[in-house]
Amino acid sequence: MAKLDPAQVEVGLELPPVSKFITQEKINKYAEASGDFNPLHIDPEFAKTTMYKGTIAHGLMSVAFLSEMMSRWAGSVWMAGPSQMEVTFLAPVRPGDTVTAKGKVTDKSIEDGKVRFTCEIWCENQEGQKVIAGKSQVVV
Amino acid sequence: MSEEKYLLWDDAYVGMEFPSVTYELTQETVSKYAEAVEDDDSLYRDKAMAAQSEFGGLIAPPTIAAIFVLDAINRSAKRAPGGVHAKQEFEFLAPARPGDILTTTAKIIDKYLKKERRYTIFETETRNARGELVVRGKMTTIWAR
Numbered sequence: 001m002a003k004l005d006p007a008q009v010e011v012g013l014e015l016p017p018v019s020k021f022i023t024q025e026k027i028n029k030y031a032e033a034s035g036d037f038n039p040l041h042i043d044p045e046f047a048k049t050t051m052y053k054g055t056i057a058h059g060l061m062s063v064a065f066l067s068e069m070m071s072r073w074a075g076s077v078w079m080a081g082p083s084q085m086e087v088t089f090l091a092p093v094r095p096g097d098t099v100t101a102k103g104k105v106t107d108k109s110i111e112d113g114k115v116r117f118t119c120e121i122w123c124e125n126q127e128g129q130k131v132i133a134g135k136s137q138v139v140v
Numbered sequence: 141m142s143e144e145k146y147l148l149w150d151d152a153y154v155g156m157e158f159p160s161v162t163y164e165l166t167q168e169t170v171s172k173y174a175e176a177v178e179d180d181d182s183l184y185r186d187k188a189m190a191a192q193s194e195f196g197g198l199i200a201p202p203t204i205a206a207i208f209v210l211d212a213i214n215r216s217a218k219r220a221p222g223g224v225h226a227k228q229e230f231e232f233l234a235p236a237r238p239g240d241i242l243t244t245t246a247k248i249i250d251k252y253l254k255k256e257r258r259y260t261i262f263e264t265e266t267r268n269a270r271g272e273l274v275v276r277g278k279m280t281t282i283w284a285r
Contacts, residue, residue: 061176064179082232089226
């Protein structure tokens with residue numbers, strides 16, 4: 001994994017995006033991995049009877065996409081910590097959607113000889129609608 | 141499940157603490173999770189590559205915390221179905237690794253009504269068997285009742 005050179009990063013930099021195509025099969029896999037078998041996610045017949053009119057992905061799948069974007073950009077410091085992310089769930093993600101994790105650097109500060117980057121992060125669907133949004137911090 | 145076993149929002153209070161919940165993170169779960177979210181980083185699934193990394197072995201994707209943190213809250217603070225997960229915050233302090241026994245404690249740090257919706261914020265702390273703090277979380281949730 002390439003190491004991020006903080007000297008090369010300025011406020012305003014856009015992070016390389018990460019895109020995922022969502023299928024019911026992938027949602028089912030996430031349900032199996034997480035143990036979250038809420039029928040809203042995995043049972044199309046039940047989900048039709050809800051306000052969503054169909055199955056939706058676990059919101060935390062999109063959180064994983066944001067984390068992957070951060071790790072691909074910042075490198076192993078993202079996993080090693082201390083790092084932080086906070087998000088608000090805004091809209092459902094459905095099978096057939098393409099979700100793209102995006103972000104940009106909004107602050108850069110020096111702390112104990114290290115550089116702390118703050119980023120605005122969000123996931124949007126194929127229509128450009130934000131489905132989840134928040135911010136992240138990583139120390140390099 | 142009988143209805144009286146659910147914790148109701150009216151009975152929840154700021155400072156309320158819940159019994160800790162222990163979770164064994166297996167390589168199988170790490171692999172399934174990484175596959176489901178399509179993250180092919182070798183640190184999660186390639187033992188030989190991970191051994192040569194700064195971590196000296198396999199680790200789990202940071203957001204796998206979603207699994208054991210939600211599991212802990214849902215098991216220790218049983219709420220009626222139909223709630224909504226509104227916000228989530230994670231502070232990653234050390235990587236979780238396959239084979240870790242992770243213990244999560246949860247407490248309520250805020251409770252409020254907004255637009256007639258019933259909110260609480262749960263704060264969680266997850267430690268590994270060596271006592272190291274792995275992840276701190278804050279989950280904002282809207283209660284069904």
